[in-house]
Amino acid sequence: MKKILLITIIISSQSLVQAQNLYDYDDELFIGLSFGQTNLSNNAAPNPQNHRASGLSFNIDMRHLRTGAGEVSMRYENKQLGDLIALIPKAIKNSNAVNRTESTPLSCGLIGWWNWTMNFNEGNDFVIAGGMNLHDYFYGSYTKDDSTGNSSRFSTYEPQGWYWAAGPSLSSLYAPSEYFAFEATTSYSFSFWRPISLSNAKVNNDFKKPHWLQLNLGIITTWGVFTQFSYNKIINRGDIPNKGKRWDYLIGYRFNI
Numbered sequence: 607m608k609k610i611l612l613i614t615i616i617i618s619s620q621s622l623v624q625a626q627n628l629y630d631y632d633d634e635l636f637i638g639l640s641f642g643q644t645n646l647s648n649n650a651a652p653n654p655q656n657h658r659a660s661g662l663s664f665n666i667d668m669r670h671l672r673t674g675a676g677e678v679s680m681r682y683e684n685k686q687l688g689d690l691i692a693l694i695p696k697a698i699k700n701s702n703a704v705n706r707t708e709s710t711p712l713s714c715g716l717i718g719w720w721n722w723t724m725n726f727n728e729g730n731d732f733v734i735a736g737g738m739n740l741h742d743y744f745y746g747s748y749t750k751d752d753s754t755g756n757s758s759r760f761s762t763y764e765p766q767g768w769y770w771a772a773g774p775s776l777s778s779l780y781a782p783s784e785y786f787a788f789e790a791t792t793s794y795s796f797s798f799w800r801p802i803s804l805s806n807a808k809v810n811n812d813f814k815k816p817h818w819l820q821l822n823l824g825i826i827t828t829w830g831v832f833t834q835f836s837y838n839k840i841i842n843r844g845d846i847p848n849k850g851k852r853w854d855y856l857i858g859y860r861f862n863i
Contacts, residue, residue: 628671628673628729628733628787630784631673631779631787632672632673632674633671633672633673634671634862635668635669635670636669636670636861636862636863637666637667637668637862637863638665638667638668638669638859639664639665639666639858639859640664640665640667640834640856640858640859641662641663641688641856641857641858642662642665642854643660643854644660644662644689644852644853644854645659645660645852645853646660646710646711646712646850646852647659647850648710648848648849648850648851649849650842650847650848650849651708651847651848652749652847653749656707656709657709657710657747659709661692662692663685663688663692663854663856664689664691664692665684665685665688665834665854666687666688667681667682667683667684668680668683669681671779673725673729673730673733673779674725675726676724676725677724678724679722679723679725680720680721680722681720681721681722682719683714684714684718685718685854686713686714686716686718707748708749708750708760710746710850711745711850712743712744712745712840712850712852713743713744714741714743716742717740717741717742717770718741718742719739719741719742719793720739720740720741721737721738721739721775721791721793722737722738722739722775723736723737723791731780731781732779733778733779734777734778735776736774736776737775738772738773739772739773739774739793739795740770740772741771741772741820742771743768743769743818745765745767745769745840745850746762746767746804746807747762747766747848748761748806749761749762761806761807761808762804762806762807762808763807763846764808764813764844764846764848765813765816765842765843765846767800767807768802769797769799769800769815769816770798770799770800771796771797771798771817772795773793773794773796773818775791775794776791776792776793777790777791778790785827785828786827786828787825787826787827789822789823789826790822790824791820791821792819792820792821792822793818793820794817794818794820795817795818795820796815797815797816797817797818813844815843816840816842816843817840817841817843818840818841819837819838819839819841820836820837820838820839821836822834822835823835826860830859830860831857831858831859832858833856833858834855834857834858835853835854835855836852836853836854837852837853838851839852
């Protein structure tokens with residue numbers, strides 16, 4: 607997927623630089639479907655090599671972009687459904703896909719990831735905006751109970767569970783050509799509620815709730831084709847080693863409704 611993203615950038619950069627504007631994307635509601643590769647890791651886990659995983663994933667997103675000063679844009683995506691769909695062929699091929707193993711899953715929950723940003727300026731080729739986000743996360747690091755690695759029992763240590771979080775977001779949109787635009791969004795979220803803990807969790811309600819960092823970089827085109835790099839990371843505020851990360855490299859198609 608890195609090669610696909612690089613090729614898309616190179617091809618896009620060769621487009622004729624004509625009337626540079628963002629009006630093709632203004633005040634339109636877009637639904638996006640994409641596929642790509644997901645990579646998970648947790649280098650702070652006791653056996654970090656067992657917490658690295660990668661595979662095919664699917665993504666659903668929604669965009670309502672505005673380009674006027676003071677206008678609000680909305681960005682939404684949900685990876686949970688795509689993560690579950692990607693698990694089905696693995697489960698059919700290998701029962702270990704549904705059996706518990708050492709791993710660190712990181713995904714969104716039922717709410718998904720919402721971002722609302724208000725434009726600081728009005729421009730026909732560049733807009734920067736700031737606002738807020740509402741995200742939820744399913745997170746847990748499953749490790750074997752004993753240090754020998756022979757145990758068949760697993761535990762999940764803090765931080766773990768289903769977290770609701772909110773915080774500030776920044777976004778920008780830049781159109782170097784009439785055919786495509788670069789999009790960037792970054793969010794920092796503060797967990798404020800954990801309605802559910804995971805099974806086999808060593809629950810400690812006094813453990814500080816985590817924060818979350820999210821970065822999305824993408825190229826959108828007037829033909830509907832887009833690419834996206836997505837990075838999510840937990841900010842562990844406690845003393846238990848547990849720092850999961852997630853990278854997604856996606857290519858897909860968005861259509862307006």
